[in-house]
Amino acid sequence: MFTKIFTFLNSTRESFIILWKYPVISSEIYSLNLGILISGFLFLLVGTKIIKIFMKKAKNRFLKNINDNATRIWISNFLFYLLLFLLVISISIYMGFSIQIIKKVWTTSIFTISDNPIKISSLVLGILFFLFGLRLSKYFSLKFQNSILEHFKIDLATRKTLEKILRYILIILTSLFSLSIIGIPLTAFTVIGGAFAIGIGFGSQNLVNNFLSGLVLTIERPVKVGDIVEVENKLGTIESIGARSTIIKTYDNLRVVLPNSKLLENTVVNWSLIDQLIRRKLTIGIAYGSDVIKAKERLEFVAEKHRQIVQNPKPLVLFSDFGDSALIFDLLFWTKLTSEINPLQIESDLRFSINQLFAEENIEIAFPQMDVHIKNGS
Numbered sequence: 001m002f003t004k005i006f007t008f009l010n011s012t013r014e015s016f017i018i019l020w021k022y023p024v025i026s027s028e029i030y031s032l033n034l035g036i037l038i039s040g041f042l043f044l045l046v047g048t049k050i051i052k053i054f055m056k057k058a059k060n061r062f063l064k065n066i067n068d069n070a071t072r073i074w075i076s077n078f079l080f081y082l083l084l085f086l087l088v089i090s091i092s093i094y095m096g097f098s099i100q101i102i103k104k105v106w107t108t109s110i111f112t113i114s115d116n117p118i119k120i121s122s123l124v125l126g127i128l129f130f131l132f133g134l135r136l137s138k139y140f141s142l143k144f145q146n147s148i149l150e151h152f153k154i155d156l157a158t159r160k161t162l163e164k165i166l167r168y169i170l171i172i173l174t175s176l177f178s179l180s181i182i183g184i185p186l187t188a189f190t191v192i193g194g195a196f197a198i199g200i201g202f203g204s205q206n207l208v209n210n211f212l213s214g215l216v217l218t219i220e221r222p223v224k225v226g227d228i229v230e231v232e233n234k235l236g237t238i239e240s241i242g243a244r245s246t247i248i249k250t251y252d253n254l255r256v257v258l259p260n261s262k263l264l265e266n267t268v269v270n271w272s273l274i275d276q277l278i279r280r281k282l283t284i285g286i287a288y289g290s291d292v293i294k295a296k297e298r299l300e301f302v303a304e305k306h307r308q309i310v311q312n313p314k315p316l317v318l319f320s321d322f323g324d325s326a327l328i329f330d331l332l333f334w335t336k337l338t339s340e341i342n343p344l345q346i347e348s349d350l351r352f353s354i355n356q357l358f359a360e361e362n363i364e365i366a367f368p369q370m371d372v373h374i375k376n377g378s
Helices: 002-020 034-061 069-094 099-106 120-152 156-182 186-203 205-220 260-265 292-305 343-360
Strands: 023-026 031-033 109-113 116-119 228-231 234-241 245-250 255-259 277-286 316-322 327-336
Touching: 031 034, 034 069, 069 120, 099 120, 116 120, 120 156, 156 205, 156 234, 205 234, 205 245, 205 255, 205 260, 234 255, 245 260, 255 260, 277 292, 277 343, 292 316, 292 327, 292 343, 327 343
Parallel strands: none
Antiparallel strands: 023 031, 109 116, 228 234, 234 245, 245 255, 277 327, 316 327
């Protein structure tokens, strides 16, 4: 009985060895057995699982200190694919790919620029450095704005401007270093620059115009982030000034995307360019025969009572005209314009209060009326 079992196990082992050594690929350059292929695939599955566990622990211990969520996700994905790439290289070596073959492929020249050969290795490393540098440029510029500039008590608009300038500088430096890693000399861009200039002349006027307008807005700052502006009959707060367009948040909570050039070419009313203090006017008509002194006092009382109306300068009531059907009064008041204070809401509050107070004081708010005299003919 033991002899039969031993014979069965021995034959099974021999069959397994034969199956393990079964040639899947057999050539003079490279050969691959079925067993190596299966074990390599299993190593890939196990290794990928280990990398995922490692990245999960790295997120909880190290990457959690990065405040920007997008940067944190990007670095996590970059590390994951880097480790996965190293795993694939290791498995390739295990499966019989010699280091010499991998090295030869890695150092193969793809094309040549100005007698400088561009290799696969330099191209891959240059692209990876450029992508990584773009993300780091965004992270460091935001860190510079939120951590360093805040300590100097600089206003939000200035911090945004400095952050954007720093990001542009870092992107330019990243691009130059990436080109250096790839092996592309800057002199090669003389021809490309000429072709690019021709392309700008034919089809990129608006894009370049908006980009240059964005630089002017960033440096000259006729408008800045946080300003309340009125452009093309749209009133709102500037949320961001990008390389091509500016986003304005209206009081209806809508986002209006305007090309930067429109803010320079069109008339823009910046309600908070120098300061946030603005004057508004409310016109009220009362009936003839009403007590104008009492009406003036009540209008001043309503304006002084509203908490969003400043008292220096004080609200002013002017008896502006004798109208056709009413005695016209103008209530002038000042308020600080912020994203939380809406002048239209203040005017509405005042009208409610004036209507209620005039009704209590028997002051009649006038309405258009006409007396018609009919004469009998002979």
